Amino acid sequence: MKVCLLSGANSVHTIKIAQSIKEQGDDVLIISFHKPMAKDINVVYLPPIIPILGKLNYLIYTPKIKKIIGQYNPDILHAHRVPSYGLVGSLLNYHPFIVSVWGSDIFDFPKKSFLHRYLVKYVLKRADFVLSTSNVMVLETSKYTDKEIFVTPFGVDCKKFKPVPGLKPKDKIIIGTVKALEPKYGIEYLIRAFKILSLKHPEMNLELQIAGKGSLEDRLKKLSKELAIEDKIKFLGFIDHSKIPNVLNTFSVYVAVSIEESFGVAVVEAEACGVPVVVSNIGGLPEVVKDGETGFMVPPKDPKATAEAIERILLDEKFRQKLSINARKFVLEKYDWEENFKVITEIYKKAISSKKSFNNTRRKFER
Secondary structure: EEEEEEEOOOOOHHHHHHHHHHHOEEEEEEEEEOOOOOOOOOOOEEOOOOOOOHHHHHHHHHHHHHHHHHHOOEEEEEEHHHHHHHHHHHHOOOOEEEEEEEOOOHHOOOHHHHHHHHHHHHHHHHHHHHEEEOOHHHHHHHOOOOOOEEEEEOOOOOOOOOOOOOOOOOOOOOEEEEEEHHHHHHHHHHHHHHHHHHHHHHOOOEEEEEEEEOOOOHHHHHHHHHHHHHHEEEEOOOOOOHHHHHHHOOOOOOEEOOOOOOOOHHHHHHOOOOOOOOEEOOHHHHHHHOOOOOOEEEOOOOOHHHHHHHHHHHHHHHHHHHHHHHHHHHHHHHHHHHHHHHHHHHHHHHHHHOOOHHHHHHHHOOO
């Protein structure tokens, strides 16, 4: 089997799919408008021709991509994100053509205008199969297509993301998050919740660690100073994905009180490491947490409720250990990447088995 991925080669999710295809003995090619983050995967990187044109460069590259795919002759063309790679894929007239929706491409993009909505409908109409990372996104995507939508979660490698004894410091309790420092991830509310918790429990040596970069970094650091807790907060900056498991294993509680969230793979990674979680009851987050069993769900933009949920976990060590065991078990049962990838493989096989119906289109493409 030969698979061509139209997707950002700078994404850990793209690389994870490509590596899984390669590991099962199949051939994979990534065509990307983003610089690749892995050297062991076959990638064609297409940098902007005219940077000022932004994503219009994608369309400029369409004839070249058509030529590359014609030479590679894949059994599957799989595009990720509707308005970018998905649009390019839809214009190639190549089948079988699979489109994966990721989040903002289906929650935000089609709401911008009638033209944006039409574009999403057009891409999904051209797709032979449509995939989604969460059930909540299936409901949103179904507004723009009547096709069956298959759920293929961004699971985690449970051999890498696992509990590692001895990494939690003995002299302090770390509450943490690994998120881009952007408005939709609600990190301001986590900082305010940490302030409430610090005031209520001065006897605890608490520390908040925030891993990630983004446009709100200066503002969040300023907020920490205004709340007089800057000495208890560490901004870790960008963390390479290979180092995240060890970082997570230092946390006693992982918090993701996002305002918007299509799935929540970082939460799943924390649970895989046996870390109890506190998340906002929004978007796809309720799918990746069992309330009261692997952690707690709280209303978004609610520092008080967030602080109380963290407190419940920290004050009861026996309960915290139970949450930890449940979290790991939950991920193994539902979000182990090896099992999740089997679903994608089955869809690929289903698409290839339907290949005969695409033969005429393929012959036209090759001309």
